[in-house]
Amino acid sequence: MDFSLNDQQKLMQETVRQFMTTEVRPFVKEWERTERYPAEAIASLGEMGCCGMLMPEEWGGTGFDTVSYVLMLEEVARVHCAMSTALGVTNSAVQVPLLTFGTEAQKRKYLPRLASGEILGSFCLTEAAAGSDAAGIQAMATLVDGGGDAGQNPSDTPSGNAGVYRLNGAKIWVTNGSVAGVFIIFAKTDPELGGKGITAFLVEPGFKGFTVGRHEDKMGQRSSPSVEILLEDCEVPRENRLGEEGQGLKIALSALDGGRIGIAAQALGLAQGALAESVKYAKSRGAFGKKIADFQAIQWMLADMQTEIEAARGLVYYAAWLKDSGKAMGAAASKAKLYASEMVNRVVAKAVQIHGSVGYSRETDVERMYRDARVITIYEGTSEVQRTIIGRELLR
Numbered sequence: 092m093d094f095s096l097n098d099q100q101k102l103m104q105e106t107v108r109q110f111m112t113t114e115v116r117p118f119v120k121e122w123e124r125t126e127r128y129p130a131e132a133i134a135s136l137g138e139m140g141c142c143g144m145l146m147p148e149e150w151g152g153t154g155f156d157t158v159s160y161v162l163m164l165e166e167v168a169r170v171h172c173a174m175s176t177a178l179g180v181t182n183s184a185v186q187v188p189l190l191t192f193g194t195e196a197q198k199r200k201y202l203p204r205l206a207s208g209e210i211l212g213s214f215c216l217t218e219a220a221a222g223s224d225a226a227g228i229q230a231m232a233t234l235v236d237g238g239g240d241a242g243q244n245p246s247d248t249p250s251g252n253a254g255v256y257r258l259n260g261a262k263i264w265v266t267n268g269s270v271a272g273v274f275i276i277f278a279k280t281d282p283e284l285g286g287k288g289i290t291a292f293l294v295e296p297g298f299k300g301f302t303v304g305r306h307e308d309k310m311g312q313r314s315s316p317s318v319e320i321l322l323e324d325c326e327v328p329r330e331n332r333l334g335e336e337g338q339g340l341k342i343a344l345s346a347l348d349g350g351r352i353g354i355a356a357q358a359l360g361l362a363q364g365a366l367a368e369s370v371k372y373a374k375s376r377g378a379f380g381k382k383i384a385d386f387q388a389i390q391w392m393l394a395d396m397q398t399e400i401e402a403a404r405g406l407v408y409y410a411a412w413l414k415d416s417g418k419a420m421g422a423a424a425s426k427a428k429l430y431a432s433e434m435v436n437r438v439v440a441k442a443v444q445i446h447g448s449v450g451y452s453r454e455t456d457v458e459r460m461y462r463d464a465r466v467i468t469i470y471e472g473t474s475e476v477q478r479t480i481i482g483r484e485l486l487r
Contacts, residue, residue, distance in 0.1 A: 094408045096162070103155070104162045106139065111170040119171050122314040123459060126306075128270055129174055129314060136167070137208015141178060146186055151203035157411040161356040168360030169367075172463040173315035175360065179353040180266045181205060185212025185275055188291070188346045192334040197293060201273050210272025215262040215294075215320055216343050223476050225277075225343055226286030230260025230322060232278035234329065256280075256292060256332065258325040261304070264470075268318035269303050271296065275346075276322070277339045289339035293331040300325030311462030347471055351428035352414065354471045355407045358431035358464070359400065365435075365442040365460045366396045372446055383445075392441045399438060403431040422484040429477035432467040439464045 096104065115132050122129055136142065144160045146152020160182065168175035186205050189198060189212075204210045221227040236254035258278050265274075274294045281288030294301060304319030334342055370393060373384035383389050410423040442457040443450035450457050468474045 094158075094405075094412070096158075099155075100159050100162060103140075103159055104166060107136075107141065107163050107166040108169075110135070110139065111166055115174070116170050119456075120459070122171075123173070124313075124453075126313045126316075128177075128316055129171070130270065133174065133177060133211070134208055136174075136178065141167075142181060142208035142211070143186065143202075143206025145182055146190065146202060146206040150190065150198060151206035152186075153206075156415045157352065158408060158415060161352065161359075161407060161411045164353055164356040165360035165363070168357040169364040171314075172357060172361045172460070173312040175357045176312055176315045177211065177267055179350065179357060180214055181212040181271075183350040183353045184214035184346045185273070187349055188275060188333065188342050189293070191345070192291070192338070192342055193293075194330075196330065197333065201293065204272065211267045211270055213265055213267040213271035213274045214346065215265050215268075215274050215276040217262060217264045218260065219263055223473055226289070226340060228260075228277060228279065228289065230258060230262065230276070230278035231282070232256045232258045232280045232290055232292065232327075234280070254329050256327045256329065258292065258294070258300070258322040258327055260322050262320040262322075264307065264317050265320050266315060266317055268320055269306065269316045274320070275333060275342075276320070277343055278322075280336045284337065286340045287337050289343070290336045291333040291339040291342045292327045293333050294325065294327055298325055298327060310465060311459065312466065348420075348424055349414070350471050351424040351477075352407065352410050354467060355403070355410070355424075355427040355431035358428075358435035358467050359403055359407055361460055361464055361467075362396070362400050362403070362431075362435040362438040365439045365457055366393070366400060368455075368457050368460075369393060369396065369442045369445045376447075389445060392445055396438045396441055399434045403427070403434045406430050422481045425472070425477040425480040428471065429474055429481065433474060435464045435467055 140153035141163050143152035144155045144163060148154045164175045164179055167178060186202060189201060205212050216225055218228050218230065220229065234254055234256050258276065260278060276292050276294045277289055279288050280290040300323045302321040304321045307317040309317060373389050374382055376383045406427040410427040413420045413423050439457065439461045443461050446455060446457055449455055452458060
């Protein structure tokens with residue numbers, strides 16, 4: 092198995108790396124301190140094709156493979172983890188399900204705008220009482236024939252597709268929630284069926300009854316907005332249902348399965364950034380008449396960091412290769428996400444240790460990286476969920 096990069100992948104990797112180094116790195120501390128969403132930088136990445144990497148050219152994307160997508164997220168996360176989260180959600184959690192389950196009209200309406208970065212997408216599944224237990228969501232959707240039109244002209248409604256769904260409930264931890272142009276929202280159309288009664292909807296922020304609620308005051312990734320979405324008789328045209336009624340959980344789980352490769356790539360990039368900062372600091376910091384890089388204790392920590400990063404890279408690239416090859420992935424995405432997310436937390440902890448007291452200061456990048464890494468073992472499926480998936484595959 093050869094994971095050597097082709098010329099196109101190398102060019103994309105170098106282009107994104109240069110952009111992140113020159114156009115993003117100087118501003119990361121200020122963005123994180125003020126919780127400013129980096130709209131201009133993401134728009135520029137969109138012009139470079141980074142907002143539609145997994146989309147075919149016919150839908151406005153670049154048509155790149157999953158390995159290229161992994162490389163892009165890795166380079167972004169190396170400098171600014173919060174930005175990679177925003178890009179991962181709009182690329183994987185929103186566009187891929189829309190491409191797979193959307194109607195031609197839905198794809199024409201949303202995919203080119205998403206792929207170009209004109210708008211970002213958001214994925215709304217988690218609720219206060221439903222996190223890992225996705226089937227436990229309480230948001231409700233009721234079809235009302237002849238109801239309001241959510242701003243649509245009734246004459247534009249396809250024959251036999253009249254009416255609207257009214258959505259009620261609340262979603263939390265919605266990434267991109269305050270800046271997105273379209274949301275995939277999951278709600279129950281038949282509560283008696285449990286998980287089989289969940290349906291997905293494409294919702295625009297201008298729809299009647301849609302409100303952005305409070306912003307989470309987070310430990311890390313503070314310039315990536317995580318918000319509450321309130322749905323109060325939110326009117327969604329029937330033609331904005333994604334897939335069939337009852338297909339929502341299947342759509343959600345398929346999106347999360349593919350998204351785990353992206354989260355693993357994010358962990359990989361963040362860890363690589365922390366290692367680079369640690370090597371640089373170890374070579375410059377003096378103690379006891381020599382550079383701390385000369386001490387075996389520091390060398391061993393750096394060696395462990397590098398080894399774990401390379402081990403994670405093998406799992407991540409392998410999962411991406413499987414997806415590109417059309418082979419059965421099994422639990423490969425879960426293995427990559429589990430190991431990479433646990434790995435990055437160990438690596439950033441060592442990075443802070445190598446920096447000593449200065450590593451505890453908000454003036455250093457590794458302090459931010461330490462905070463940014465913590466959530467990676469939680470979102471897109473906790474480490475415990477990944478272990479369950481892997482264990483079930485072994486015991487099948």
